[in-house]
Amino acid sequence: MNKPRNELDATDRTILRLLQQDGTLSNPKLAEQLSLSVTPCWRRLKRLEDDGYITGYQANLDRRKLGLDVLAFVQVSFGAHGGELPNQFEAAMLAQPQVLSCHKITGDADYLLQVVAQSLDDYSQFVEQVLRRLPGVSAIHSSLALREIKAGSRLPLP
Template sequence: MTEIDAIDRRILALLQKDGRITNAELAQRIHLSASACHRRVQRLEEAGVISGYVALLDQRKVQRPTTVFVEITLTGQADDILDAFERAVRAIPDVLECHLMAGTADYLLKIVVEDTDDFARIHRQHLSRLPGVRQMHSSFALRTVFRTTAIPV
């Protein structure tokens, strides 16, 4: 793919704010013809810059108001240990994000739960069974100050 130019950046910024915007409205807002705008969006999709479109849900309205961050330290850093852990954690439907970290923990997980009982269930059924785990620390978010999915472009 060629470089992302200023017009592409404006398209990406607008789509991140409203993924349901029509091509006609998007074209109007960035001052392009509808066909030129559509070609640019298609090019960004085909290049994988736009990897998909999703609906963002309100955690509270789907009874998952509590965010838990789980720091995990493994027994080692060998590829087979990392691979086994990553395969297993991908299979846990409650885990929204898993990051390999540099720092005090090897991995950081983000989980949204109904309450402490729900987290206890997830811990008992899934987290405690993850391979290669030496230590686990969980922190409950008291309040989300702000959240965004928009990547600065």
Template structure:
């Protein structure tokens, strides 16, 4: 379902520009999209209010800060009752090393993206965190050798 604030081309242009540079001033943003400052500001505030823009962050190179190991962990739960699922998902939310979590179809119930300093740290993480998560029955880990494509801007041109 489309959000009201993303129904026009200017709002899509705002989103595209901010995905490239979230530090643009409203004035620079308005120049980039070809709209005056006040309507740009109003659209920007509407996008924030509607939750389309959820926040502004810096993209940090994890390897340069010492988080060289990335692992994709497939997790299966022993039982799919509401309280087990809720406890598991809450525990995942509270764990900073798990930077992404997806509920999936197929062989795994969840796919976790985990970053640690090295393989020894991941092994310690498995024993101190993952094996203790509520309802976990099976884990399959795949160590990422190279990241071919990192998180990137959404393909908003498909909407226009």
């Protein structure tokens, strides 16, 4: 019954799709939508969690209603790429709640961050008090979002 890690059938994909739309679906309601009994549905869900397809559950929040009006995309470059400096930077980003995402990238910069702040002053303070103080950082380029067209974390499922 255990399938190879990357092999999902149509029911597995439907479970993932339904849970991306509503992570609060109970197992009985999920089973009903799939026309499965509760136990086989629970087994499939548990396998998807155990295999790492489902990494957690969370509510999607409106950042603006929470007073987080600034959304910045920040490119960070390092002067030297060896040693522990990149690891220290990554650890520092993991500890910053206003950093929504941090990606090591190719191109002109070394990292791309997505950062939220209440105001431009708060964002400026983050840059000055956090980013500029990290050893090895040689350049910081910020792009502020003027308007959010689409934001989400739902993955396309074939």
